[in-house]
Each structure stands twice: as structure tokens, then as C-alpha cells.
Amino acid sequence: MANYDIDLVVNAAPHIRDKVNTSSIMRDVVLALIPAVVGSVFIFGGKVIVVYLVSIVSSILAEYVGNLLFHKKSSLKDFSAVVTGVLFAMTLPPSSPWWMVVVGAFSGILLGKMIFGGIGSNPFNPALVGRAVLMVSWPTYMTTWDKPRFFIGFPFRILNLDTVTSATPLNVVQLQSYSQLISEFGSKLNLYTSLFFGTVGGSIGETSALLLLIGAIYLFIRKVIDWKIPTFYITTVFVLSFIFGRDPVFSIFAGGLFLGAFFMATDYSSSPITPLGKVYYGIFLGILTVIIRQFAAYPEGVMFSILLGNALVPYFDKVMPRVYGVFPKKEVSK
């Protein structure tokens, strides 16, 4: 035999793997969130940058502490803590105090994720766990909303830059009425455009349907998220809102639905893995969201719907896909 340099490695097939890996997926999610993040800085001002930074740093720290506490290998490389950090910040009111953000991020990552064994093992969406903790701990801070710095609906009139509190559109609908909201915005079209571009009161990252949609489309193209959950979620909200006599277009653009449907409900760890399970899950979330908005004390129901849906994921996963060559009993008897 010739003198070739041979040092063979042996492993099981397949001998090629897709280039996609956990960190590339998480990086894609961060990239997809950038339009909405940048938009939120324009809409609510520079102070939200602090919220983002505090949230991201706390999340990474919490992940690190979690790894130490539970004797895990470092999981910082997978970028999932950054994703949680950005998403968590997006669910907070613009004028959240920094210490509250720290508490929320730590609660979300430690109680919502690391305690269950880290990435992939958490039954609940960590960002929403963090938000739920804050919601019950500091309800006042969590329901104090800034006025956006400008309205696109009003012919580009820049408002005064001082912090002025206001109510979110869903708040107005609950406390007053939908017609009151329309009159505040001047016209229905103005309301729609404001919701579309995000120049309304609300959580930092939830207001602009357009910017969230851009990110979501990117994730669809990159095949990071599956279309089924968001599509069925949003469609169900649309249809049910119409049945309950609400304006369906307003209902899907208002509140945290887009942020929740595209970026929270699709969280891998806390959502179903079977194709049909995803469909049912989406519909279930839609029903819950509309019910909470219609009947509960809260004007918005996205967070609670998703957390409750998370708890039921094992049941949705029971709807297995049909295996090739396995037919329903009826067909066989024929």
C-alpha cells in the first residue's frame, strides 16, 4: 500500500448535517426582532434602550447563574438568553424602572427556564413568565403606558416629548368604548394606520404590526418558525372578535397579538411539535385571547392565553401525524 496519510474516523450515518444549528436559529430570531426594536426606540424614545440593555444583560446573567446553580454546561453560546432578553423587554411598558426589569428577567430565566433544565425543557415561555411575575408584583408600573412621541395617523404631528401617560387602545375600548377610541384618533383609518405603524400606547415592542410582520416574514423565509401557530391564532382572533361584535381588523392589530403570535406562541420549547397539534394550539390561543379581552378584568389576553396554552402543550402533542402506510381502521376493513 502506498504511503498515504490515513486516520479514519467512524460514526453512524448520516455523514452530512444541515448547516442550521441552535445558535444560528437564535441569531435569526434576534435579527427578525431588529426592525421592531429599532422602531420602538423611535416611537417611545431613547429610554427604552435602557430597558432593552438591562433586560438582555440580566437575562444573560440569569442564564449564567442558572448554569452554575444547576451544574450545567455553559449555555450562553446558544444565544437563547439574548432572545429571551429582547422579547421580555418588548413586553414591558416603556417607562419600566430598571430594577423591575432585572427582577423580571431573573424570574423569567430562572423560574421559567433554568429550573426545568434549560433550553428545550421549559414548559413555559420564559419571557412571559417574567412578565407574569411583574404583572402580579407591580401592577401599577405594568399598566402605566407612555404616549408615543408622534402619531402617524395625525398628519405627522410630533407631540411634546415629555412623558405623558395615556391608555392603550385596548384600555380605552374596555374602560370607555370603541367609538370613543375612534374619535380620539380622528377616524378609523387613522386608528388603523397608527396601529399598523405602531404609534400608539402599549408595551415597548408590541405596537407596530408592520415591523413585527417584517420580522415574522424573515423567520418564515428562513424556516425558523412554522406558519401554522400564528396563522391559526390570528385568524381565530379575527373571526371570534367579529362574532363578539368587535372590529376584527382592530382586534388583530391592537395589543400584543402580533408579538405574541409570531414570537411568543412559536417558542419551540413551549409549543407543540406535531403539525396538527400546532393548528389546535393556535386556535385554542385565539379563543382564550378573545374570551379574556371580552369577559375578563384585563383588557389584553395574549400573555395569559399563551401561558395557559403552554401548560396544555403535552395534550396538543398527542395529536400525532399519520404514519406512512398506517391507515385508519375503517379503510382497512373495506
Next chain:
Amino acid sequence: MKVFTYSPGGVHPDESKITKDFPFEVFKSPPVVVIPLQQHTGAPNNPLVSVGDYVKVGQKIGDTNQFVAAPVHASVSGKVLAIEDRLLPNGTKGKCVVIENDYKDEWVELSKRDSFNDLPKEEILKIIRDKGIVGLGGAAFPTAVKLSPPPNKVIDTIIGNGAECEPYLTVDNRVMLEYPEKIIKGILIEMQITGAKRGIIAVEENKEGAALLLHKKVQEMGLSNIEVVLVKTKYPQGGEKQLIKAVLNREVPSGGLPLNVGVVVQNVQTLKAITEAILEDKPVIGRGITVSGDAVEKKGNFIVRIGTPASFIIDTLGLNRKLRKLIFGGPMTGIAQASVDVPVIKGTSGILMFGEKALEMAPQEELSCIRCASCVDSCPMGLMPVLIDHASRRKDLQEAERLRALDCIECGVCSYVCPSKRHLTENIKSVKQAIIKQKKIEAAKQAAFEKLKQQRQKEKEMSQKEEKNG
């Protein structure tokens, strides 16, 4: 041409069909061939020659009277040096006939035929078995067995499998481009044996040239019962079950065979071999293989004699870097070799050689499952690989079976797509083996129990009789 495909599932890895346009070259005859006695799926063969015997090319050197088997033939002329255990491409050791090549290429006498139309079915099947034909796509299942369905099964369609969905491999493409008539005749022969009315040759879109050529030849031969169809370039389009679903929209029932839905799927190179066996009286003594990968200096498609050691191929074609991985077969299902001293056998569709790049092509470190469901979405069998993998890891055979692990075709797609690089296919394979083993044990236990029961019964009767008599 209409493009067919199956759903759901499947992936489209980099095709890397570097050798697509490299015509077949006849590979030089090695000084020594190592011919394993069993190269097929089924019962083992017994040697028909002894050490020191002189053998001719095409001489049968191993056979058995078992039904599910195919004999092996000498691929060179010369002296039998040894009959001993050697390392085989599947990682095990098996009896091999080692022949020293005298380079005289002395053939056994071949009796050629002009046509097969008047040959009776039994005669054709006998020739196919006698010439050692097995599935040359890689499965190596004895072809004569595949073509002998139970009498109550009606075969209506023969599918020629030219999908060649494995990356890197290009032999089937070359066979279609260089021997189109032999493939078509092979289909005609199979139709004649099985009584099938329809023949289909399915070719992946990335080999459109081959499909067009076959189509042209079919028309020239004036055959209206054979059609050439394109299938989407998607792995594992060439899997029997997927191809049947794509082309005929039929599903092979779980645990069943293609003949349950009236179909026989045959790789194009096997069809060529059938034609050569029937018309030219030629046994399988060589086959087309693709040699590719970044480490091999001279890539290409070669007609190689069965039993040619990989080391000889490496020496002849040369390496341009340190060889880190040697794969027999394609990158999705092929077997990584621990040694270069393994021979090419009937089931070897390609030899891939990779340098350092192989290590990053298949990272071995596993990360946590993130429940992304990629494996669920891309499984061509509609299984839930992640759950079967979990069951396999905790050795829960019952759960794995409930999740239909036995339906897995081991295509490798789940491991390929996994972003956490988890060894799904590997674990599912091992749990499948464990389930099958357990079933065997249980069946044996059951049989022993029945036997014992009968024995007790007998003893009881005996003692009752004795009591009566006494």
C-alpha cells in the same frame, strides 16, 4: 414532463454531484480480489471452490440451496489463495474467497441470446438467481425473490428507480445515460415475468438529461406501456416507499412490501444487470460505482470488479489530503469504514473519501433538544423521531414501538436536519434492533411455553390412563 413527489417530509441537501458528467471508465483489475461469500440480504452461501483451485471469470464460487439468497461469482481469473474471514463494508467479518489475479481474464463460456420473449417465467427467474443478481441500489436484496410474489398477489406496475437521491452519487445517472436500452429491456423482462401491464422509469429532476434520453429511446423502441417520469429532487425520493407514493400515490402498508400494492421497484443498474444476465449470460462480477469526495485526487464513475479492495482504489486514484473518512455508499446512509482493507461488493454504490472537512460535515457533539420539530416536519414516514429518540435513550421499547419505530426507513433525514446535531437516526436504529430482538425472544419464550404446556398435558393424560388402568 410532469414532476411527481411525495409528501410530507424530505430534505434537499447540497447535491454535490461533482461526477455527474464523468463517463464510466473501466477500473483496472486488481492483483487480488476479496469476494465475500454473502453479499446479499438473506441466507449465507457455501463456498464451491477450495484453496488452490483455478477459477475463471464468471465462475460460480459460492451458492446455497436456500431460497432467499444469490450466488457469487469470480470476478477475475486465477488461483484461489484463501477462503477466510475478512472485514466487510458493513463493519462485520465474513467468509471471503481471495483470488490472485492472473490477468489472463479467462471467462467461463457464455451462451448469448437474441431475445427473451420466448423464455418461460421460471427460466428467467432461474437465470436471474443464477447470475447472482441483487438490488444494486444498495439494499442487495436477491432480485429473483423480489420478482417471485405469492400467487395471490397481482403486480401491475414495475418502477425503474433512477431517482438517485443520495448526494455525491452519480452512478445511476451514468447508467441511464450510457445504457438506456438495457434499462428499458430490463423493465420489459420484469413486466414479462410478473405480468405487469405498466412500466415507469422515475428520474429526479436534476438528471433531466437522463430522463429525456430514456424517453427518446422508449419512443424509438415503440413502447407505449413504458413511460419516463420526473420526480422532484428531494431526499429520500428514491426510497421505495416514497417513490411509490410519489409516482402512483399508493402507500405500502406498514410492515408490508411494495408487492402488497402491486408494485416492484428496481434500481436502474439492477435492470441493466438483468438484461445482461438474460441476453449476454453475464453474472454480476462488476458494478458501476461513484468515487468522490474532497480527498480523492481523481474522482469519477468507474466499472469496478466485485472484490476490489478499497485500498487498491485509493492507490490507483490517489489522495490529495489526509483521509479522515471513507464511506461506502452515499453520505446519508453510507457506512463509514474503519479500515481501507474492505472490498467493493454488489451493494456498494459509491466510495466517498473526505479529508478534515468530514469532521465538520458531521459534528458529533450533541446539544439539548430545543423541540424545534424539524425532525417531525421532515420525516418522510410521518414519524416523530424526537420522541422515538427519547424512548430509545431511556430504553423504553414499548413506547418506541407504540411510536411506530419499526416503520422507520433509516434514511437519516432526522439527524440531518437536527439543529442540535442529535444522533436521532442512530438511536432509532438501535431501538429498532432492540425491539426486533425482544420480539424474537418473546416468540421463543412463547414457543417454549406452549411446548411445556403440551408436555404437561400429555403427562397428565398418561397419569390419568395409568390411574384408570391401575
